[in-house]
Amino acid sequence: DAKTTQPNSMESNEEEPVHLPCNHSTISGTDYIHWYRQLPSQGPEYVIHGLTSNVNNRMASLAIAEDRKSSTLILHRATLRDAAVYYCILIPYAGNMLTFGGGTRLMVKP
Amino acid sequence: ETGVTQSPTHLIKTRGQQVTLRCSSQSGHNTVSWYQQALGQGPQFIFQYYREEENGRGNFPPRFSGLQFPNYSSELNVNALELDDSALYLCASSARVDSGNTIYFGEGSWLTVV
Numbered sequence: 001d002a003k004t005t006q007p008n009s010m011e012s013n014e015e016e017p018v019h020l021p022c023n024h025s026t027i028s029g030t031d032y033i034h035w036y037r038q039l040p041s042q043g044p045e046y047v048i049h050g051l052t053s054n055v056n057n058r059m060a061s062l063a064i065a066e067d068r069k070s071s072t073l074i075l076h077r078a079t080l081r082d083a084a085v086y087y088c089i090l091i092p093y094a095g096n097m098l099t100f101g102g103g104t105r106l107m108v109k110p
Numbered sequence: 111e112t113g114v115t116q117s118p119t120h121l122i123k124t125r126g127q128q129v130t131l132r133c134s135s136q137s138g139h140n141t142v143s144w145y146q147q148a149l150g151q152g153p154q155f156i157f158q159y160y161r162e163e164e165n166g167r168g169n170f171p172p173r174f175s176g177l178q179f180p181n182y183s184s185e186l187n188v189n190a191l192e193l194d195d196s197a198l199y200l201c202a203s204s205a206r207v208d209s210g211n212t213i214y215f216g217e218g219s220w221l222t223v224v
Contacts, residue, residue: 034213042217043112043114043202043215043216043217043218044153045112045215046212046213046214085152087152097143097158097166097168098143098202098213099155100152100154102152103152
């Protein structure tokens with residue numbers, strides 16, 4: 001499985017935008033880029049996913065580099081509820097088994 | 111609310127015992143996966159069931175087994191429990207087995223082995 005690299009932790013102020021980076025230099029052409037987050041004492045929660053083009057939904061935006069070797073999850077205005085571990089995961093087209101790395105622990109300061 | 115429900119939420123077992131964890135998938139979802147999450151770590155894939163057949167397995171020994179029923183609910187069974195089996199066990203369901211599809215997780219079952 002292609003691996004991803006994320007910073008261990010990041011800090012943000014409430015109401016400010018947050019850019020969470022992910023490197024995936026060994027991504028293959030059919031790998032989808034998925035982001036999940038896990039709030040304390042909860043199961044992981046789907047955030048967004050994409051293949052080649054940038055994607056937006058009500059939770060976040062996903063910016064994918066032109067060579068697809070990196071991506072950035074963008075939270076437009078961080079709230080205290082966004083404090084969680086964010087996982088960037090690559091999933092081959094013919095499968096939906098998630099391989100979680102260490103993720104990025106996002107801390108949001110009031 | 112993801113529509114994926116797991117039971118029990120917490121349980122304590124003794125080393126050597128057996129445990130069964132249950133999962134009801136979201137309505138219409140025919141694919142169920144199980145994950146183990148040790149404290150401070152990311153979830154690890156155990157196995158997946160698609161239409162009642164095992165569709166993939168992670169690096170877990172045979173004492174971890176599962177079932178999927180015709181209504182697509184699922185069970186995870188662990189025999190001969192070891193202390194290291196203490197973890198959060200997560201069930202995830204999705205409508206299809208391909209990757210362009212959202213996967214929904216339950217809140218998990220916390221297992222403590224003493």
